[in-house]
Amino acid sequence: MATLTFPIVPAGLIVDVAVNLEAALLVPLRSRGSGPSLVQARGLIDTGSDITAVALPILQQLGIPAIHKTTTQSIGGSVPVNLYRVSLHLLDAQNVGRPWLSQPSLLVMELARGFPFDVLIGLDILLTCKLLADGPARTFTLEF
């Protein structure tokens, strides 16, 4: 089993994230020597989210178009929100040689404006791994 361990900090369960085009688009582009560079970001683990969300500026930087729309519950009621397909990786930026938890083709929601992180890691990713929180040691581990 591969593992990634991070400190639990006052802001929450924070992980390093890399985002790029979905694999079906990125791989052909890379084989021709083109395609965008990945975008590095900070993500917050959120077990209250069904789906991972990515900040719109990151999606725009990569030129990723919206391909789905669904509804979510906001403070003011149900609102339509855009979904995008990306490749997304959780990693330890201090030690990039460690295994990455990779999702080659993941449907993500556009993050609400004003959210204080770049990425919100939801249950769609968390259900692919084990999340072990060691409260007294102030660390958490993703096992996959």
Add this chain to the structure above:
Amino acid sequence: MEEKGLNPVEILCRKAFDPSSARLLLPVERPTMHFTELPEDTSESPLATEWNFYRREVARLLSEGHEGRWVLIEGGQIIGVWDTENEADRVRLQRFAMQPVLLKQICVREPILRGGGYHRGWRR
């Protein structure tokens, strides 16, 4: 029940706890909304046109027996309807790789996804 080592408040609460009533409070199904209640997208965001077109067409698609199938919409036009997401997605990648198009499962009840920070009042 071994009470040794438990604090007095926990002992009191354990005695008062009624498991049968507690379970009634737990929602077990993901919330959904009927297709007639889908909110209009009044924003200028990508897919607003496609989403509002879908809202107008979904009753007809359902009446024609397309429930559970996947529709691909660009602007105010249905590109096609397929049995699986993979089939529809293949067409999306071939014809609309880097442009916004709506790939959507046709549902009577639409799942309401939790997430994205929309239900919280975040401040930087």
